[in-house]
Amino acid sequence: MIDVLSRITDKDELFRLLDAMATGQNRRIDEAEFRDHLDGRVRGQSHVTADAARLIRLQWGKQSRNRPIACLLLLGPTGTGKTELAKALASYLFNDEKAMLRFDGPDLAGAEAKSRLIGLPRGYVGWESGGAITRPVLNNPRRLILFDEVEKAWPGVFDLFLAMMGEGRLTEQGSNKVADFTQSIIVLTSNAEHEAIGRIQDEVEDPDERTDAVKKHLRDSQVFRPEIVGRFDKIYVFRPLDLRAIADVAALKILAVAREYDVEIESVDPALIVEAMRRGNKLKDFGARELERVVGEMFGESLMAARDADVRRVRVAAGPRGELRIEGATARPAAEARRSR
Ligand SMILES: Nc1ncnc2c1ncn2[C@@H]1O[C@H](COP(=O)(O)OP(=O)(O)O)[C@@H](O)[C@H]1O
Numbered sequence: 001m002i003d004v005l006s007r008i009t010d011k012d013e014l015f016r017l018l019d020a021m022a023t024g025q026n027r028r029i030d031e032a033e034f035r036d037h038l039d040g041r042v043r044g045q046s047h048v049t050a051d052a053a054r055l056i057r058l059q060w061g062k063q064s065r066n067r068p069i070a071c072l073l074l075l076g077p078t079g080t081g082k083t084e085l086a087k088a089l090a091s092y093l094f095n096d097e098k099a100m101l102r103f104d105g106p107d108l109a110g111a112e113a114k115s116r117l118i119g120l121p122r123g124y125v126g127w128e129s130g131g132a133i134t135r136p137v138l139n140n141p142r143r144l145i146l147f148d149e150v151e152k153a154w155p156g157v158f159d160l161f162l163a164m165m166g167e168g169r170l171t172e173q174g175s176n177k178v179a180d181f182t183q184s185i186i187v188l189t190s191n192a193e194h195e196a197i198g199r200i201q202d203e204v205e206d207p208d209e210r211t212d213a214v215k216k217h218l219r220d221s222q223v224f225r226p227e228i229v230g231r232f233d234k235i236y237v238f239r240p241l242d243l244r245a246i247a248d249v250a251a252l253k254i255l256a257v258a259r260e261y262d263v264e265i266e267s268v269d270p271a272l273i274v275e276a277m278r279r280g281n282k283l284k285d286f287g288a289r290e291l292e293r294v295v296g297e298m299f300g301e302s303l304m305a306a307r308d309a310d311v312r313r314v315r316v317a318a319g320p321r322g323e324l325r326i327e328g329a330t331a332r333p334a335a336e337a338r339r340s341r
């Protein structure tokens with residue numbers, strides 16, 4: 001069949017316009033569904049996901065706006081789901097994680113970071129390619145923009161944040177085109193001062209007082225300039241994950257690896273989940289960060305073997321020495337196995 005759209009027009013651009021049209025008509029977010037989506041990916045942080053779902057639903061519903069849809073600061077220890085939340089927001093709101101633009105603080109640590117983001121002045125070599133943030137937003141303004149570990153970025157970069165979060169605009173150097181951020185969500189993450197901030201979170205009960213105390217601490221410890229702290233719609237503090245939440249993340253990762261090998265999991269021996277957690281535990285930092293790698297190492301081989309044997313559903317048991325044993329496997333009908341190749 002001939003793809004007529006590709007033949008006669010720029011299909012990507014057309015689809016972008018259609019998407020924009022669809023959201024123009026459909027400005028409602030189903031909060032319960034949105035929240036389920038976030039909770040499905042970010043475990044053990046329901047105080048954050050519930051509030052974020054509500055805030056973004058309200059902002060999303062506004063007819064006009066001269067600022068981004070939301071500017072969020074995510075604080076807390078490493079490996080607690082901050083980046084994961086940004087991804088989950090992007091995939092739900094913009095239908096695609098690829099709508100997320102991600103910048104890492106350590107990559108923006110030098111003075112050249114500013115021209116990397118908004119382009120070089122006209123005349124400099126490469127000025128035509130524009131900025132790493134302005135160009136993609138000029139092409140498609142419906143984005144989630146993530147600045148991870150932002151405290152490590154060059155201080156001059158924060159002037160760009162002020163313009164982006166305050167007026168919802170940034171001018172590209174060289175081209176002088178104005179990138180519009182009023183359809184974007186801006187997310188900054190930081191694990192700076194997470195111990196002190198965690199204590200505030202535990203000690204101050206009233207939510208408003210707590211937010212004020214966190215803001216004051218960020219200003220006093222000079223992690224952020226006061227005017228930056230004032231620009232966020234919300235500051236969320238992620239909690240350290242307890243063992244049950246980490247087990248939950250391990251289970252998600254096991255299901256994800258199985259999907260990659262096109263095998264369904266019927267059950268997993270709890271001892272194997274504990275073993276994955278134990279291996280993921282780097283010294284004192286019992287986080288979730290290493291789980292993906294560890295689970296891949298522990299389960300990948302057996303799942304691939306099952307798939308190669310045309311097995312579609314597996315029970316993963318622990319052998320006497322803690323090794324993996326695939327049991328109760330159901331072979332799939334040959335025709336289906338061929339189809340999925
Ligand atoms: N609360 C959580 N829920 C689900 N997965 C998590 C959670 N915390 C960490 N992870 C997993 O651990 C890894 C690191 O998480 P990430 O969100 O990047 O942590 P950070 O808080 O440092 O940004 C990812 O693979 C992520 O899927």
Ligand SMILES: [Mg+2]
Nearest residue numbers: 082083148189
């Ligand atoms: Mg992160």
